Amino acid sequence: MDSPDCSRYRVMSLMPAEPARITPIQPVNPVQPPPQPPSESQNNNTSDNSPITDRDYLDRVVGQNTRKYTMAKAEFSVPCMPSMLNEALRLLQEYCQLLGKPGTPEEQEKLRAFLSQKLQEGFNASPHSRLVLMCVPAKPQIGLLGGVSIQTKVVSESLSDKYTTWPKTRPDPLFGSEPDVKVMNVAASLGEPSQIRVLDVGAGPGRNSLPLARRGHPVHALELTPVFAEKLVQAAKPENLPVEVAVGNVLDPLVRMRPYYYQYVISTEVISHFRNTQELRLFFGKMCDALVTGGKLLVSLFLTEGGYQPTDLVRELGEVSFSSIFTPGELRQSIEGLPLNMVSVEATLEYEKQHHQGESWPPTPWYEGWCSGRNVFPIQKKPPMQLYWVLMERS
Ligand SMILES: C[S@@+](CC[C@H](N)C(=O)[O-])C[C@H]1O[C@@H](n2cnc3c(N)ncnc32)[C@H](O)[C@@H]1O
Incomplete structure (x- = not known):
């Protein structure tokens, strides 16, 4: 990014909150x-002035x-x-x-x-x-x-307003205490950490940014929600970690990433907030600019399965429940013509569960249900959507 200094970025909400009007x-x-x-006939009194005494009436x-x-x-x-x-x-x-x-x-x-x-x-x-x-x-x-x-x-x-209430209503760690295994495995495959500059888009309080910085990567984090950005800054300070944090909306045209700069860009659990394929394409376009040739882009997003085509109702509830849905065809279209090659597509939950080491599983009480599409389809059987790791390479 041009400037990782929080104060230089305007705080952008995805949408300004309108005052409620009644x-x-x-x-x-x-x-x-x-x-x-x-009727008159049922009434035993003939005079207009006499009281009606019909009890039913x-x-x-x-x-x-x-x-x-x-x-x-x-x-x-x-x-x-x-x-x-x-x-x-x-x-x-x-x-x-x-x-x-x-x-x-x-x-x-x-x-x-x-x-x-x-x-x-x-x-x-x-x-x-x-x-x-x-x-x-x-x-x-x-x-x-x-x-x-x-x-x-x-x-x-706005999304930022919504997330701002999370620290007040939910226990820490909000998104888990450990980094994603996939994020760290890809990082480990890329060579000497100090030579691999990382951009973490939608970094939250730093679940991935902080461990990547501890490995020795120079990390730039972009985050929409100011309270999360502040948490990340405060967490990085005592360890003197090489993390620079900016507040902003990656989809805002005024938020510019440093061009041709990063060897590794990650965006985990963020595309699940995007509203349509135009936003998806805009995001991929911007990431292409930020990556160097051969650089890796790792994202997680919900994809439909088994040829399922979601209705408007399902897509809308997907957005409401932090699970925006895209079809594999929409994903392909959103990178068409961009210098990005698909390296791998893997089911996130299966990958993380299989490769996870240590005690803290699941990362959060909601993680497994959310990853498997059950925020949208609360059913026992397998829903026709789930979260995927999609790894791409900038050509
Ligand atoms: C579910 S959290 C995930 C945080 C972190 N990536 C992780 O995996 O732990 C989603 C984060 O993405 C941020 N976010 C959502 N849309 C964004 C956007 N358009 N630009 C920047 N950040 C965004 C939110 O503020 C939130 O912190």
């Missing part, structure tokens, strides 16, 4: 008309009147996945049904169009956005009789 939409339950009075009137004194509120929060539209609608419709009226077809159509727009807006901003649906009485003074008003807000959270 949008009310019209009541979906119109006020209910009172029950019809019984009066019970129905009073029964409905009790709804005036009943209040209901509900809040649903769904991930902003456009493919969640029917599910979000179903929740609202079932709730309105529970309260007595599902709303007219026109109201439901309006609601569908409105939710569709909000889900798409939120998803475009970040896969970690949520659509909050607040159902409140439309006219509180008449309780359930006044219908339901639905208010919505999109709460956007």
Whole structure:
């Protein structure tokens, strides 16, 4: 990188978080008309002024009147996945049904169009956005009789925001206490460490950067989330390790890597956050610039298996659950025409489990399930996707 000094890089979030705005939409339950009075013939009193004494009728009137004194509120929060539209609608419709009226077809159509727009807006901003649906009485003074008003807000959270909460809510080590075996094995095959300059993209708190630096590699680390970058800086200091850290988003055009400089580039558990094949291609293009001829690029990413073609729903949930999915064809297309040759593609979990030495397995409680695609497909049988080590060489 041009400058590994944290302070020179602007802190970039993948997407700026928008302040949440509440949008009310019209009541979906119109006020209910009172029950019809019984016909004259059923009424034994003829005078208009005489009281109605029909007990059934009066019970129905009073029964409905009790709804005036009943209040209901509900809040649903769904991930902003456009493919969640029917599910979000179903929740609202079932709730309105529970309260007595599902709303007219026109109201439901309006609601569908409105939710569709909000889900798409939120998803475009970040896969970690949520659509909050607040159902409140439309006219509180008449309780359930006044219908339901639905208010919505999109709460956007960038990836960096999301990771920033991790140290507060999860125990250390967040991504494991040991480096990836594959990362270290490739490093060991490349020659005298001091001659092999390493770039670690999305280094996190330094699970791989620190051990590589201890081996004697000069390491540059690029990291999106400032708290992780700071942890890495603080961990490297006492040992005086040759690690230089920069904060930035590798996909930001303003974040430039030092051209034709690195013998070894790694990016582990990072592509699982990319949003599409354009980002994948942009990443590979930038890595080609940063690598010297013959330099190695090691990444981990989720690939589909058995010819499986994920639907939009599956891809969207992949993004939400830190498991962005690419097909082998998409991976090939994303390096087409670039000076990169595929060296090997190996299932990450199998490789790490087989070659791992020492006590600390699994690296984290979530590691095995996540690697095997079960964040997306929580099934016993083998999901049609898993994490792979992909090793490439710059020609
Ligand atoms: C699951 S962690 C893995 C950290 C480390 N590579 C490891 O394997 O232990 C993913 C890291 O990638 C970083 N990251 C995600 N997208 C990034 C991007 N576009 N540019 C730079 N860093 C990114 C995140 O902030 C996070 O620290």
